[in-house]
Amino acid sequence: MKIEESNLKGCFVITPDVFEDERGYFFESFNAKTFQELTGQAITFVQDNQSKSSKGVLRGLHYQRGAHAQTKLVRVIKGKVLDVCVDLREGSETYGKHFSIILDAIKHQQLFIPKGFAHGFVVLEDDTLFSYKCDAFYNKASEAGILFNDKTLNIDWMLSEDELIISEKDLKLPSLESYGVK
Template sequence: MTVENSNLKDCFIIHPRVFEDDRGYFYESYNKQGFKKKTGLDIDFVQDNQSQSSKGVLRGLHFQVGDYEQAKLVRVIKGSVLDVCVDLRENSETYLKHFTLILSEENKKQLFIPRGFAHGFLVLEDNTIFSYKCDNYYHKESERGIIYNDPDLAIDWRFENSQLLISDKDKVLPSLQKYQKQR
């Protein structure tokens, strides 16, 4: 595995070592010792999640707060997504900056998203399977979000709004400014 820094502090792109031949491929999708050695982070992932979505589905921007903040290691098993994370850590040099990356079954890249970040993704192909590890358990009362099209964040989702499939819950998430005032 190789680890590449993103433009956000503590957010890493993980490139697994893939072995391919005429039978197919093999790669180690996660190794705790290797991850710690390459990133310097000792993360204890406790929950794995997986979703399947159609092209145009946008999920996010989600995060948890307080004792239930989560770091995530995300990847695509089938299909592709535009993955987006936003640094919400007020003491960070990359506060309120965002990072986007295409994750796909072809490139097999993974993205490590530290605690204190909002996360979302846009599905680019039908029947995409998205998988992620979390270092903390889901806790409904600690769940928060910011609207995907927040003008202050100015994320380029690369799709027209009319092409997006968004849950009713995600359509009414607060703006960044409103979220900051509510804290």
């Protein structure tokens, strides 16, 4: 397993060692001991989530506030997404910056997203299965988000806005500027 820190402190790209033969493949998707050895962070996941989406579906940018903030480990089981996270940790040297990566069922890479980050993804292939682990339980009263097309972030979602399928709820999210980032 290879773990590399992204341009955002505490946000890691995990690339597993995949063993393939005529029967198929095998890889270890997470090992707490190895992760702690390579990052210095101990993590306990308490909730696993999975979604299935069509090409063009954009989910995000979401996060949980306060005591219900979540660390996430995200991956694609089938298909392909552009995964994006935004650092919202006040005082962080990368506050207001984002990181994006293509996650797919071929490379099996994962993205470890620490507490204090907003997260979203856009689906690049039909029938994509997206999975993520969380270290805290979802709490509806603590949910928050940032508008996907925020001008300050200027995220390239790889699809034109007319190709995107976005929930009404996500279209009403506030801009990053409302958090004091300009």
